[in-house]
Amino acid sequence: MLPSKADVVVIGGGVIGSSAAYHLSKRKMSVVLLEKGGLVSGTSGACDGLVYLQSKRPGAHLKLAMESRKRFDSLEQELGRDIEFRAHGGMIVIETQEELEAMRLFAEDQKESGLEVTLLEGKQARELEPSLSEGILGCTYSPLDGQVNPIALALAFLRGAKESGAKIFPHTGVTGFSLQSDRIIHVKTAAGTIETKKVVNAAGVHAPEIGRMLGVEIPIKPRRGQLVVTEACAPLLRRGLLSAKYIAAKYNPALAETGSWAYPLSRPRAEGFFSGRHGSSSALTERPRGVQCNGLRFKHRDSSLRCGISA
Numbered sequence: 365m366l367p368s369k370a371d372v373v374v375i376g377g378g379v380i381g382s383s384a385a386y387h388l389s390k391r392k393m394s395v396v397l398l399e400k401g402g403l404v405s406g407t408s409g410a411c412d413g414l415v416y417l418q419s420k421r422p423g424a425h426l427k428l429a430m431e432s433r434k435r436f437d438s439l440e441q442e443l444g445r446d447i448e449f450r451a452h453g454g455m456i457v458i459e460t461q462e463e464l465e466a467m468r469l470f471a472e473d474q475k476e477s478g479l480e481v482t483l484l485e486g487k488q489a490r491e492l493e494p495s496l497s498e499g500i501l502g503c504t505y506s507p508l509d510g511q512v513n514p515i516a517l518a519l520a521f522l523r524g525a526k527e528s529g530a531k532i533f534p535h536t537g538v539t540g541f542s543l544q545s546d547r548i549i550h551v552k553t554a555a556g557t558i559e560t561k562k563v564v565n566a567a568g569v570h571a572p573e574i575g576r577m578l579g580v581e582i583p584i585k586p587r588r589g590q591l592v593v594t595e596a597c598a599p600l601l602r603r604g605l606l607s608a609k610y611i612a613a614k615y616n617p618a619l620a621e622t623g624s625w626a627y628p629l630s631r632p633r634a635e636g637f638f639s640g641r642h643g644s645s646s647a648l649t650e651r652p653r654g655v656q657c658n659g660l661r662f663k664h665r666d667s668s669l670r671c672g673i674s675a
Contacts (some may be wrong), residue, residue, distance in 0.1 A: 366556040367531055370396040371550045375538055375574055377401075378408030379514055382521035388564075389528035396558055397522075397530060398551070400537030400570075404518040407568050412591060413514040414604050415449070417505050418456050418481060419611060422473035430478065433508055447512055453510025454604035455489065456611060458502045463608040470611070471504050481506040495600050497669040509604050517667035518532055548578075559664040 377399030380536075385397045399405075417433060438443040458464050471481050482505050487597050489503040490496045492494075527582045533555070542557070549635035551558045565574045575582040637652055 366533060366536070366553065367394075367396055367558060368393050369554075369559045370531075370563060371560065372396075372505075372562040372632040373398060373558055373560045374566055375551075376406075376564075376568060376570075377403040377518070377522070377532070377568035378406050378523070378566065379570055380408075380568070381516045381564070382525065383530045384566055385525040385530045385532070386521040386528070389530040395525065396432070397532045398536045398538055398553060398562075399532075401535065403522060403532070403534050404515050406570075408514045408518050410591075411589075412608060413512045414454070414606075415510045415519075416510055416604060416606065417479055417508050418454060418471075418474070418504055419606060420474075421615065422470075422477045424477060426474060426477045430508075433510075435513065436510065439541065440585050443513045443520040443524055445516070445523070447517045447520055448491045448510045449510060449517075449544055451508070451510040452604070453505060453507040454601050455484075455493065455503040455505050456606045456608055457489070457496065457500055458504070458608050463612075466607050467504055467611070478510055479506060493583070493601055493605070494604060496509045511604055522599055536673060545579075548594065551649055 372388050372395050374388070374395060374397040376379050377397060381595075382404075385395050385409065388616070391565060416431060416434060417429050420429045436451070440447050440449060456467065458467055468483055471483050474481050482508040483502060484492070484505050485497075485502045486498075486500050489500060490498075492505065522532060533553075536555050537554055538551060540552040541548050541563075542552065548561060548563055551560055551563060565571050567574050569584060569586040572582040572584050602607050627636065656670045
């Protein structure tokens with residue numbers, strides 16, 4: 365039964381919402397978590413689980429990510445559950461001279477923010493990952509990057525939150541709010557109304573829907589990523605791997621729509637990292653066996669392999 369009151373209502377049952385519920389309930393606050401679907405049924409249940417620092421813009425974004433990364437060193441022990449965290453390091457593959465110059469500047473700024481990151485030549489990159497194509501020019505590498513099972517992580521947070529007294533309600537969507545002097549006093553759901561003065565909007569791609577109920581525009585525009593799941597086989601990579609093209613598209617979303625890539629040879633600032641046309645995307649294209657696809661050599665018993673980089 366839905367409680368009539370709570371110190372905090374958390375909206376969203378993914379990694380961020382479950383983490384917020386866990387940490388708030390540990391502080392002896394009464395917490396209610398609402399999820400309109402099943403728990404961990406959104407982005408958190410469909411992503412690759414990369415814990416990547418190299419993909420973060422230097423400045424506040426990177427510093428917050430570095431603080432978050434520190435939590436993983438002891439989080440599994442704290443939660444008492446296996447979240448499958450592996451600190452195996454990560455690489456960003458560089459395929460063109462323009463990418464090389466842009467990533468050199470990007471890595472320098474990341475170093476200034478305190479990140480341990482190194483620019484490697486192609487030969488050094490292939491020593492770390494022998495499956496990389498001979499055609500790549502190099503990569504950036506950080507030993508701090510890793511990977512976690514996002515479903516296991518969210519469920520561990522939810523169990524911990526519940527053990528600390530949080531109330532969790534899946535399949536309970538928010539339908540509206542009551543305000544008094546422009547401040548929230550009630551959260552409305554189909555199952556009832558909760559009196560509260562504090563709300564955490566952790567609805568991910570659906571956060572703008574919650575914002576609009578309050579007359580607030582939240583500038584989140586979802587972009588669909590692509591993941592390929594293969595049959596069981598021997599591991600091909602020992603570390604996380606991203607393409608420099610992914611970094612380009614991340615800081616200039618228009619590139620993901622047009623399939624073109626851009627790089628000003630200047631340091632990333634508020635205006636954005638990449639600009640100016642270069643090349644086109646090779647993601648999700650059929651390739652003959654043994655040829656390059658986004659920096660990797662693939663060999664497969666079939667005559668072609670559909671492959672791509674996850675977002």
